[in-house]
Amino acid sequence: MKYPFEKALPILEEIEKAGYEAYFVGGSVRDLLLNREIGDVDIATSATPEEIKGIFSKTVDVGIAHGTVVVLYQGESYEVTTFRSESEYDDFRRPNDVTFIRSLEEDLRRRDFTMNAMAMNKDGEIIDPFDGRAALQNKVIKTVGDASERFHEDALRMMRAVRFVSQLSFAIDSETFQALKEHGKLLSFIAVERITTEFEKLLMGQDYQQAIRLLIETGMYQYLPGLTSYKEELHAFQQLQLDRSFTIEEHWVILLYHFNLPPTEVESFMRGWKQPVKKIRSVQKGLSCLYKRMNSGWGIEELYRAQIELAVSTEKLFNVLMKKDKDYGIKQLEEQWQALPIKERSELAVTGQDLMAWYEQKGGPWIEERLRQIEIAVIKREIRNGKESIREWLFECNQP
Structure with a gap:
């Protein structure tokens, strides 16, 4: 089994030894099948949070109301979440109630996209009730079940869908695309910080051009902060070729340049x-x-x-x-x-103290102005960067 699953394997084994089910789930399984770098390893289990705390000596309650406990093991931390089902979503982000269940398939059913609704047992076998593996092979992003329902449950999933287009160079399946067009306005219910996180991941993806195009085609861009009136400018930005060596700040700079923003x-x-x-x-x-x-x-x-x-x-x-x-x-x-000759002002051979002594004047704005003049003269090689050379130049120029 591939690292880091191998290191986390004892967690699954301990849970199973106690009589419960446990699986690796989510993005780590997806990335394993895509041969991508694997980040955090998440674990889903039939054991309740209290049962998990009874199995492991070192745990941290981070989201226990929603079934998540962090298990500390050999210097690593692992999120272990109980299989659960969810009630209605009133805020388009969080379920009103969470019910702990004992069924892996029902737990996977509540997830966003089929490619993220797979699990792997301790023997490396993939459990794939919603054809996530086929979605990976076909390079398609498709919701688990009805797309409109998934996006009403958590509107941020719409941004995640477009972000995955950028990161994986996948396409959006037709039903999911239609739901993105119909429900973009639900993004107004999502915290800006969460939208920003997804948007910046989108910008840094290898296929951000396609992702920006989707934001335009679906109309989702209208519900992102400050972008409503920039459709044509987004289209022009989308045609650029920025590779992954550019920082997120540089992406913002060139995006705002297209907006002609002062x-x-x-x-x-x-x-x-x-x-x-x-x-x-x-x-x-x-x-x-x-x-x-x-x-x-x-x-x-x-x-x-x-x-x-x-x-x-x-x-x-x-x-x-x-x-x-x-x-x-x-x-x-x-x-x-x-x-x-110099790279910054601190390399100048003179300071403000020198100027005050030479001119027998108190400090003030004039010092900043004089130092600026000296800097320019030095970098243009009009004078040498030495204390006496600068002093002679100043008085030869009759600088007051």
């Missing part, structure tokens, strides 16, 4: 997606730099102000927009950077 409006837009301040600032800087690059090349001062990391990122995005190889000109840009 850097001053980035914060308001991204707060609508509940983004952290650090990421917002990064995207603002990236977008501002990209706009400048679209209008001019890299002068010495522009490169110095941007710093090399942002400059390289901007140049790669510029190349994508110009339909060039993303690494075109990067080596020359890095060489230009290395040739700079």
Whole structure:
């Protein structure tokens, strides 16, 4: 049995030894069959949470009301969830009630897509009551049972469906596609943070172009924060070729560039997606730099102000927009950077204290202005980066 299932196997064996059923379930089984990297291993069992806690000495209650207990074993943690059935969903996200059951098939029946509704026993045998294996072979994303019912139970499943298109390069089956078109408005009931997580995974997927196209075709984009009026811009973005080496911040930069969004409006837009301040600032800087690059090349001062990391990122995005190889000109840009006499202000041979002593003045805004002038003179090699050279230059220029 493949790692990490092999490491988790004793959990199944202990549960079975106590007289209950236990299986590996969900995405880990799917990814095993797809020969993809396997992330967290989840376990489903006929044992109740209290029965699981009686079997293992180290457990943590994380979602015990919904049947989930974390088992701590040999330095790893495993979510063990009791087979369950669910009642009606009033908020399009969570069931009103959960009933613990003893049937694996009934537990798998409540899951989102057939490819995620498979289980594997300790001998590596696949239990597949809803033809999930066939869906994998046919590269199709299909809901378990009626698509409209599944999406009414949990509207986030619609975003998950499109995200899987991006990550797996699968297609959506016709019934599921129709339900996406009909029920996109249910996304308005889902917490923005959850939508953002799915959308960013979608952007980072290998086939994000197809996923964006689906958001447009189904109309789902209208129910995503701030995207309602950007149909044509999304279509243009969808035609770009961004490989997986680009960061999520870079995806946001080039997306907002297509929206022609001024850097001053980035914060308001991204707060609508509940983004952290650090990421917002990064995207603002990236977008501002990209706009400048679209209008001019890299002068010495522009490169110095941007710093090399942002400059390289901007140049790669510029190349994508110009339909060039993303690494075109990067080596020359890095060489230009290395040739700079200084890379940042802290490398200047003088400080604000020196200026106050030379001019016999108190501190104030004038120091910032003077240091900026010195920086530019140094990087343009108008003066050498030495204390005496800078002092002579300042007084020769009759700087007040």
